[in-house]
Amino acid sequence: MAQAKTLPVKTHQAKAQFGYRRHPDQDRASQSPAEHPVVIVGAGPVGLSLAIDLAQRGQRVVLLDDADRIGEGSRAICFSKRSLEYWDRLGVGDRMVAKGVVWSVGRIFHGESLLYQFNLLPEDGHKRPAFINLQQYYAEAYLVDRIQDLPAVDLRWRNKVTALEQRNDCVALTIETPDGAYRLHAQYVIACDGARSSLRQMVGAEFAGQVFEDQFLIADVKMTAEFPTERWFWFDPPFHAGRSALLHRQPDDVWRIDLQLNRYADPVVEKKPENVRPRIARMLGHDEFEFEWISLYKFQCRRMDRFIHGRVIFAGDSAHQVSPFGARGANSGLEDAENLSWKLDRVLRGTSPASLLESYHTERSMAADENIRESTRSTDFMAPNSHQEARLRKAVLSLAKETEFGKRMVNGGRLSVPCSYDSQLSSRDADSWRGGPPPGCSMLDAPIAEQSYLTDAFRKDGTDFTLLSFSNGAALDPPDGVRNIRIGGSGFADPSGLVAQRYDAEPGTAYLLRPDGYVAARFRHPTREAIAAALSRAQGLN
């Protein structure tokens, strides 16, 4: 998310502790290190998810982390529908949703009055909600648990990469452990080691962008409260004059409170619990809460120019960093993982050329730029940079009281939605469409039976390329290796008609879906040849 100066408020901050275990790789002579297809560095939400995804595809993965614990604060708390659908495919979605707090409504206040409210998922017929709130340590713990079921993932705690050397056919890593250093060779190294990525420094890449001078105080407090399960955002609230505030519920009666501070505020003074407490008490109107976590942030929006450096590929915060207003940090990292995983799997199997990986850089760069643009706009709106910017914001807030356009200009954080890719992997529409997700967009969910959804069928049929076809009586055989999800006829029902509606489908319509659930191509009158050509393009074969 951002550079944090975290103050441990309690001493027992580790939420889970893992043991370092010596691995036979460490006993090898340094001239003949063990060779692995993939080494992932960093066991955060992104590295853990990517490891599970690759293992489910049959790859062996070594996952290194320099710590031996999950802990220190809630950090990321908002996980998007898209992330939940991905976690469903990784076998952890139910557990995340069962623990998480489901929400879809946000309210924006100015002073004491409600300016407007929004619903991020105003329609039925989706398996997953717009968002859940869940402390990052729970998400990480569930992912680590899942890895226990996957012998193909070799998770090594207290393994810190200290040197990296790019060779023609591999990356040579030097890894420091409590037993001393050892070496490993990997065909590909995936750096999921966060905003302060040491691998990024090792490849000598820059991390350029904008630093916001305003400081924000984030406090997670434990209390029983009657606030609804909604995202509440205030401009100039009575309890925090002239600045902004955010209140958001997490599981276990923990509430995220985010207060904008003066850019000249002294961090050491501001984060002292005795100084934080009165601010929060003013906001809540009472003093009956305990601190879980206090952290003071300055936000940064920046990205690497290239996400791929030779055989080292960057994903998540190591590649791009955004301010948190929009839940675009962890969610975009998870989108990186689902975009990269199937491509890397194909390249390692030799079924696609290494150039397919370039589309990871292209597609996820577009997403990073969009996320940076959105979160920069939100942060600028909350913390105007000049007198005139503040004046324009004041005009927007005052117009919002009586006009619809004003409400829509108020920017209290635009929340994460999957990015659309203008990608070389997509085949352009040849037919005419009035709706439905075009190539380069994420698939849409819809019910296919009682308590069963299209995303379930997509997941159950495996996570390879999938043809979603709408029956017209004739059964269409997809190319080899492509699964078929048929709607109508002998296939799934469309009880609410929402599948056909959301895909603008007529009898015969077919969508070719990539393993990450993105649309590669769509056809009104599919032919085997047209599908094969689109498949080939989406696999980077031409």
Add this chain to the structure above:
Amino acid sequence: MPLSTSSNFARPDDAFRAIVEAHRGLTEEQSADFDAALVLILANHIGDIDVLREAIGLARRRMIDGQQQQQQQQ
């Protein structure tokens, strides 16, 4: 549709006058607040980002011309 710079009001003086009079009695600060609101209202009414960008470009050129004049005077 490009930005229209031909004269669109039947009585342009009335339009100019209406804006001038709206500022009467306002402090500098209030005038600036008023302008900010008016700009946003009119921008939304236009509702075309390309036209808005062209209009911004045309207005911005005043600033550049102004700076050049200042530099020439120095």
